Amino acid sequence: MTPAISVTGLTRRYYDEVALDDVSLTVGAGTITGLLGRNGAGKTTLLRILAGQEFPSSGSVRVFGAAPAENEDVLRRLVLVREDQVYPDFKVCHALRAASFCYPNWDAGLASSLLKDYGVRAGKAIKGLSRGQRSALGITIGLAARAEVTLFDEPYAGLDAVARQVFYDRLLADFAAFPRTVLLSTHLIDEAAALFENVVVIDRGRVVLDAAADGLRGMATTVSGPVLAVDSFTAGRPVWERRGLGSQASVVMVGQVSGEDREQARSLGLDLTPLSLQQLVVRASGQSAAADSLTERTRA
Amino acid sequence: MNAMINVARYHLVQPVLFVTLPLAMLAFLFAVNAARGGDTWRNGLAVIFLYFFIMGVQRAGGRWLPFGLALGVTRRSFYAGTALLGVSMSFVYGLVIAGLQAIERATGGWGLSITFFRVPYLLNGPWYATWLTSFVGLSALFVYGMWYGIVNRRWGMLGLLAFVAVQVPAGIAVAFARTWSGVGGPHPSLSALGLTGVVAALTVAILAGGHATIRRATV
Amino acid sequence: MPEMAGLDEGGPLFAQVAERLAGEIAAGGLAEGERVPSTNELAAFYRINPATAAKGINVLADEGLLEKRRGIGMFVATGARATLLARRRAEFTERYVLPLLTEATRLGIDPGELIALIRESSSERGGVAV
Numbered sequence: 001m002t003p004a005i006s007v008t009g010l011t012r013r014y015y016d017e018v019a020l021d022d023v024s025l026t027v028g029a030g031t032i033t034g035l036l037g038r039n040g041a042g043k044t045t046l047l048r049i050l051a052g053q054e055f056p057s058s059g060s061v062r063v064f065g066a067a068p069a070e071n072e073d074v075l076r077r078l079v080l081v082r083e084d085q086v087y088p089d090f091k092v093c094h095a096l097r098a099a100s101f102c103y104p105n106w107d108a109g110l111a112s113s114l115l116k117d118y119g120v121r122a123g124k125a126i127k128g129l130s131r132g133q134r135s136a137l138g139i140t141i142g143l144a145a146r147a148e149v150t151l152f153d154e155p156y157a158g159l160d161a162v163a164r165q166v167f168y169d170r171l172l173a174d175f176a177a178f179p180r181t182v183l184l185s186t187h188l189i190d191e192a193a194a195l196f197e198n199v200v201v202i203d204r205g206r207v208v209l210d211a212a213a214d215g216l217r218g219m220a221t222t223v224s225g226p227v228l229a230v231d232s233f234t235a236g237r238p239v240w241e242r243r244g245l246g247s248q249a250s251v252v253m254v255g256q257v258s259g260e261d262r263e264q265a266r267s268l269g270l271d272l273t274p275l276s277l278q279q280l281v282v283r284a285s286g287q288s289a290a291a292d293s294l295t296e297r298t299r300a
Numbered sequence: 301m302n303a304m305i306n307v308a309r310y311h312l313v314q315p316v317l318f319v320t321l322p323l324a325m326l327a328f329l330f331a332v333n334a335a336r337g338g339d340t341w342r343n344g345l346a347v348i349f350l351y352f353f354i355m356g357v358q359r360a361g362g363r364w365l366p367f368g369l370a371l372g373v374t375r376r377s378f379y380a381g382t383a384l385l386g387v388s389m390s391f392v393y394g395l396v397i398a399g400l401q402a403i404e405r406a407t408g409g410w411g412l413s414i415t416f417f418r419v420p421y422l423l424n425g426p427w428y429a430t431w432l433t434s435f436v437g438l439s440a441l442f443v444y445g446m447w448y449g450i451v452n453r454r455w456g457m458l459g460l461l462a463f464v465a466v467q468v469p470a471g472i473a474v475a476f477a478r479t480w481s482g483v484g485g486p487h488p489s490l491s492a493l494g495l496t497g498v499v500a501a502l503t504v505a506i507l508a509g510g511h512a513t514i515r516r517a518t519v
Numbered sequence: 520m521p522e523m524a525g526l527d528e529g530g531p532l533f534a535q536v537a538e539r540l541a542g543e544i545a546a547g548g549l550a551e552g553e554r555v556p557s558t559n560e561l562a563a564f565y566r567i568n569p570a571t572a573a574k575g576i577n578v579l580a581d582e583g584l585l586e587k588r589r590g591i592g593m594f595v596a597t598g599a600r601a602t603l604l605a606r607r608r609a610e611f612t613e614r615y616v617l618p619l620l621t622e623a624t625r626l627g628i629d630p631g632e633l634i635a636l637i638r639e640s641s642s643e644r645g646g647v648a649v
Contacts, residue, residue: 032568053369054518070515072303075372086366086519094313095367101306102371147372169566176559176569194532194567214531214571256530263618267625274529 002065004029004149004181005050010059012045019045021205022059027181027198034196034213035185036281042205043185047153050183051080063149076104080151081142083135092129092137093122096144105146110174114140117166131158139167143174152184168192189278199277201284209284218274221257224250225270233270240283307373307381308388311359318389322351333416344416345423348393352438353445356386360510361449366519379446379514383507386442394435398427422492433496440503447510454517524565532567536575544584544595545603555585555593
């Protein structure tokens with residue numbers, strides 16, 4: 001099956017820096033993929049190129065098998081929600097009307113229901129909206145467009161944790177009812193982790209990790225307790241980090257933890273805490289060796 | 301085609317700015333002229349032409365473009381749709397000017413000898429000539445403004461300066477080749493309709509230039 | 520992290536979903552022939568990706584514990600509960616008895632004492648099945 005998005009050797013250079021460096025990835029149709037990484041890693045540039053708003057310096061970008069830039073057939077089926085979206089001197093309802101012209105699957109009922117959830121009045125001028133309300137408008141347009149490829153670039157500026165949860169819930173609900181390909185860029189990984197089928201981590205313009213989310217879960221565990229017990233438990237197993245304080249030690253151990261392992265740990269009086277997806281991603285961003293070993297293990 | 305029409309509808313989501321405002325402006329200027337009486341302010345109509353230029357700058361180079369691109373409109377369609385809308389507006393306003401001119405003639409200057417809608421040399425002939433000249437003139441200024449807006453979007457202030465600088469020699473050459481007696485003064489060998497033809501040709505050239513410039517614009 | 524109704528980061532989510540469904544079947548909460556929640560219902564409940572929920576269901580279906588009825592959904596297969604209970608009995612020794620012995624040894628409780636403790640606790644409970 002043709003992937004919805006296919007990027008090969010994508011590079012984007014500006015005068016003084018390289019925003020994307022030989023990026024290759026594919027996104028399968030009907031999946032939710034997390035695009036993760038630090039601020040300035042290149043996630044925004046990638047999304048803008050996918051949406052035809054920016055142009056590649058070299059490499060190939062295909063959405064629905066065709067290059068998206070200046071391509072009406074592709075762009076009609078794609079929506080990008082940006083954090084810093086600029087609007088003309090519109091009211092909220094004007095923006096929604098404009099969107100309804102451009103998206104064949106536009107659902108006005110969903111749009112007004114979302115606005116209601118967020119407490120944004122349709123008659124309010126956009127320039128008078130708070131940051132959070134602007135984000136809510138962006139999210140509304142992104143979801144109500146029901147575009148086959150829906151791209152979100154950190155769409156929750158100014159939204160508190162409760163409002164963000166509303167977004168995740170609504171996204172999931174509408175995705176379940178109307179499947180589409182979603183690429184969500186975020187640095188609040190743990191909040192959204194359960195949504196992702198796959199994650200792609202970008203660091204300094206390069207892809208450092210590209211794996212199934214479930215494959216990563218449980219890949220590394222923090223083992224803590226008395227030094228001797230920790231050392232005996234982790235003997236012979238790959239370790240990322242070791243810390244000690246007096247008679248206590250804490251070690252990050254790589255590899256899945258089995259039932260027997262858990263029993264052994266309990267009997268030794270050790271505490272086992274799996275690394276969250278966010279922690280795994282942080283590691284991958286910082287150390288490409290760690291990332292390589294993660295990718296290897298999930299492929300196996 | 302569909303995309304162009306969507307762009308036009310997009311611009312017309314708020315019809316006020318595109319429709320009502322120019323009419324209001326026209327009425328206001330006319331009222332001012334009427335108050336001052338008679339012959340003194342012939343160039344009032346020029347402000348409408350200037351307004352079309354400004355609309356072109358705003359519609360092409362302002363915030364309509366970023367949101368349009370966000371909604372999946374291509375730059376080509378955006379440009380074509382915006383230009384189409386400007387030209388259509390020019391068509392209509394040309395008729396309005398020609399119509400009001402006819403009334404002005406018939407009423408002897410609105411009973412006050414006002415020549416607001418009759419501009420010597422340029423807009424003084426039969427109604428269809430007035431319409432054509434207005435239509436072409438407004439269109440030209442609109443798409444010319446569009447080009448400025450796009451140049452600004454792509455290259456900012458520096459780009460604008462360069463853009464103007466490049467046109468200065470051409471402007472000087474034109475001024476040198478003609479003898480004007482004030483704006484609207486007669487050209488030795490070019491009738492108003494002939495001038496309209498030249499401007500129409502220029503408009504086509506400007507359309508091509510603006511289109512080429514928008515193709516790689518980013519927002 | 521949003522409370523995923525008890526799912527955690529300790530391992531693949533799909534496996535945990537399968538575990539929980541199996542637990543419900545074993546405990547009798549889901550009777551044989553009863554419809555299992557749909558992929559979308561599970562996804563909404565756990566706040567996870569529907570594909571993950573689907574994978575969890577498929578694990579159980581592959582093991583013959585669930586059967587698909589076209590157009591209607593997934594149902595608990597006949598004999599599923601029996602299979603699961605048998606499996607858990609087999610695991611019981613490894614999961615509970617051995618660790619119990621290990622801990623008892625650590626605390627210096629010999630098997631005889633251990634049996635007495637078990638009898639005591641059982642009668643205190645009044646033999647009520649959990």
